[in-house]
Amino acid sequence: MGVPREEKVIGKSAGKSNAVGIAKPKTQAIIVAVVAIAALAVLATGNPGFLNATGNATVASVDGTQNTVGAGAGNSPNVEPEQYLIRQRYFEEVFKPNREEYNMFEKAAAYLNKPVNQMPEFFNLRSEDEIFGGLPQIPTDFSEISYLLANGRYFSIGYLEEEYYKQPEFYPNFKEYGLRYWTQPNTKIWVPNGYGSYPAEQWTTIEKGKNTEFTAVVFFYAGWGVQTFQGVTLMPDSRSKQYFDIEITPQNFLLGPSFPKFYDNWAYKIAINGKPKPGTPPGNYLIGINVERPPADLKSKWEFDHKNIYFDAVGGIAPTGNQIQLNITVE
Amino acid sequence: MKLSAKILIVYMVLVVCFTGTVFANQLTTTMTWYVPTNKSHSISYGSTCSSIAFFFPENQAVLDNDIDGNGSAILPYNNRAGTSACQGTTTPAMTITNNGNIIENIDANITGIDTNCWLKVWKGTAQGLGGCGVGELGAGLGGWQADCNRTWLTTTAVDKNGCKDFNSGNATIATRMITNLIAGDSNELCFSGEMRDANHFLFGANVTANVDNNATFQTSTDVS
Numbered sequence: 001m002g003v004p005r006e007e008k009v010i011g012k013s014a015g016k017s018n019a020v021g022i023a024k025p026k027t028q029a030i031i032v033a034v035v036a037i038a039a040l041a042v043l044a045t046g047n048p049g050f051l052n053a054t055g056n057a058t059v060a061s062v063d064g065t066q067n068t069v070g071a072g073a074g075n076s077p078n079v080e081p082e083q084y085l086i087r088q089r090y091f092e093e094v095f096k097p098n099r100e101e102y103n104m105f106e107k108a109a110a111y112l113n114k115p116v117n118q119m120p121e122f123f124n125l126r127s128e129d130e131i132f133g134g135l136p137q138i139p140t141d142f143s144e145i146s147y148l149l150a151n152g153r154y155f156s157i158g159y160l161e162e163e164y165y166k167q168p169e170f171y172p173n174f175k176e177y178g179l180r181y182w183t184q185p186n187t188k189i190w191v192p193n194g195y196g197s198y199p200a201e202q203w204t205t206i207e208k209g210k211n212t213e214f215t216a217v218v219f220f221y222a223g224w225g226v227q228t229f230q231g232v233t234l235m236p237d238s239r240s241k242q243y244f245d246i247e248i249t250p251q252n253f254l255l256g257p258s259f260p261k262f263y264d265n266w267a268y269k270i271a272i273n274g275k276p277k278p279g280t281p282p283g284n285y286l287i288g289i290n291v292e293r294p295p296a297d298l299k300s301k302w303e304f305d306h307k308n309i310y311f312d313a314v315g316g317i318a319p320t321g322n323q324i325q326l327n328i329t330v331e
Numbered sequence: 332m333k334l335s336a337k338i339l340i341v342y343m344v345l346v347v348c349f350t351g352t353v354f355a356n357q358l359t360t361t362m363t364w365y366v367p368t369n370k371s372h373s374i375s376y377g378s379t380c381s382s383i384a385f386f387f388p389e390n391q392a393v394l395d396n397d398i399d400g401n402g403s404a405i406l407p408y409n410n411r412a413g414t415s416a417c418q419g420t421t422t423p424a425m426t427i428t429n430n431g432n433i434i435e436n437i438d439a440n441i442t443g444i445d446t447n448c449w450l451k452v453w454k455g456t457a458q459g460l461g462g463c464g465v466g467e468l469g470a471g472l473g474g475w476q477a478d479c480n481r482t483w484l485t486t487t488a489v490d491k492n493g494c495k496d497f498n499s500g501n502a503t504i505a506t507r508m509i510t511n512l513i514a515g516d517s518n519e520l521c522f523s524g525e526m527r528d529a530n531h532f533l534f535g536a537n538v539t540a541n542v543d544n545n546a547t548f549q550t551s552t553d554v555s
Contacts, residue, residue, distance in 0.1 A: 172369045172432045177515045188422045189375040193382055196371025196431060223373035224430045311382060321435075323370060 095146035097138055097169045104128055107183035123182070123260040131182070131261045136163040146170050149199070157199075158217045158271070165219040166267050168258070171198055174224070181225035181259055192311050194223020195230065195255060195291070197324050205329040206276060213275040218324050221267035222258040229306040230255040230313035231294035234270065234324070240287040243280045244328070247273045252294050254302050255313060272326065282330050288322035371431040377424050379409045380417035385424075387524025388413040393468045400447075404468045404475055405524040419471040421462035423455040423519030429512045436486075437509035437518070441497040448526060451479055452508065453494035455519025463521035464491065475523050486510065489520075 084090040105119035105128045112122070120127055139145075145164060149157065150172055168174040181191075197220050204214045222230065232255050236246045249271045256263030272289065291314045293299070303310045376385075391413040392402030407417040407424050418424035429435050441450060453474030455463050464473020479494035481487060483501045488510040495506060509518045 171371070173371075173430060173514060177428070177430045186375075189377050189426055190379070191373045191375040194371070194373030194428075194430070196369060198369040198371070200368040200370035200431075221371075223371055224428075225373050225375070321370075 091144050091147050095143040104182035111184050134264050135166050139163050178224035191225040192228045194226045196221050201325045203327045207331045216272040218270045220270050222255045225259045227257050227259050228309040228311050231302050232313045233292045233294045235292045237288040244274045285328045287326040289324040369431045373428045375426045377417040377422040378415040384409050401526050403525050406471050407522050418463045420465050424522045425520040426517050428517040432514045435512050438505040439508045440505040444499050446499045450497040451494045451523040453521050454490045455521050
């Protein structure tokens with residue numbers, strides 16, 4: 001290209017270059033040199049500007065005290081981004097169940113100072129595999145989807161079926177806080193109550209002429225270590241019902257145990273459809289949905305079916321801060 | 332100048348202008364503060380106790396253990412007969428675990444309690460044993476005090492030395508039990524049932540004998 005030869009004149013002519021026309025030979029050389037240097041610089045920096053067509057990169061930040069995605073929001077503390085040069089590998093691994101590495105019976109035996117062959121009987125299971133044996137097969141993109149959701153970058157959660165939300169690793173903190181019910185078992189206490197909702201808080205806007213209703217999807221699951229069947233009724237607070245017609249599906253359901261094994265009904269996908277009532281003024285609305293006692297007929301049936309291990313979910317603990325909270329802006 | 336040279340120059344100028352935008356640092360980074368809230372908890376109980384199996388039988392009272400309706404310092408049991416205590420030196424009656432990813436406060440109130448029934452609540456691990464401590468009155472009553480020293484209407488939580496008295500006069504209003512329960516952490520709550528009149532006199536028939544005097548202890552969480 002002859003660039004090296006012409007580089008000598010850059011210093012002299014740089015201030016005189018005319019971008020539009022009538023270029024003299026020296027000017028042309030300057031332009032060529034600038035272009036070449038620019039091209040080299042862009043290549044050397046990995047060309048970020050061209051790769052990102054929008055010019056935007058999204059950086060999600062979460063509550064720094066507990067739940068940065070890389071260290072505490074659903075992934076093993078042993079899986080850190082620094083372990084992988086290729087970040088795609090990290091996204092594939094960070095939420096990956098890797099159940100063959102849990103070694104729960106081995107750890108429990110060491111914790112209890114008992115032979116490992118006594119563990120199946122201790123946990124009332126045939127084998128460690130039975131813990132997750134009743135769950136659907138894990139999808140190949142499970143880790144990547146879970147990571148996106150934990151980062152708040154996946155919003156089509158209505159399309160996530162049971163092969164996602166019935167895996168305990170789908171929920172933040174299972175590996176940190178859930179596994180310990182097996183690895184550090186405590187016979188002095190048991191867990192009859194507990195549940196979780198994820199994502200527990202959501203936002204949407206109803207724009208006049210654009211959409212007239214909203215649909216929110218929340219995954220509702222038994223808390224870690226829960227040995228019982230819990231009757232759940234989800235109910236919007238009375239104030240919300242003044243302004244919105246709200247339909248929750250399912251509204252009454254039986255939450256199965258998450259310990260010592262995961263039952264098929266340990267987690268549910270809840271769809272919440274809402275529509276402002278006529279005359280609802282524009283504004284910001286907070287819809288709180290909480291757990292209440294199930295209808296008497298359902299409770300009787302569930303109690304009969306599960307005898308000593310049925311409880312109303314609401315009996316133990318009820319979040320005043322709303323178990324599910326929808327923040328709706330009506331424009 | 333030839334036309335081809337002019338075209339080349341215009342092309343190069345355009346390229347320079349375009350690459351110039353790259354070097355002008357106009358690539359933006361959108362900073363998003365987002366908390367993907369996972370709100371989850373588990374409650375465990377000692378023995379076979381549960382939210383509906385939590386009894387204070389007067390005949391198990393440490394003070395005045397008969398059946399005339401005025402015993403004190405009664406541990407919670409799994410049934411009316413007092414077969415198995417929910418709480419002991421190394422066993423908390425109730426353990427609340429935050430399994431989500433947000434910090435929570437735990438509040439509680441009680442409904443439907445008899446005027447002469449009292450419930451004392453304090454924090455476990457009183458003796459650092461992972462339970463409700465020994466204390467002067469016996470196993471599992473380490474935090475028991477005749478008159479609890481924690482003010483009712485406050486956000487100050489109970490602790491191993493400071494209990495709260497729940498009774499019909501105050502208990503319908505929620506009060507703080509645990510402050511800032513971080514994700515993954517557990518706190519233990521210990522209980523003592525009392526049967527006595529509002530003036531805390533230990534003697535005199537205050538609670539009807541041989542019937543259930545029920546109350547609902549309702550704990551609740553709040554995002555701090």
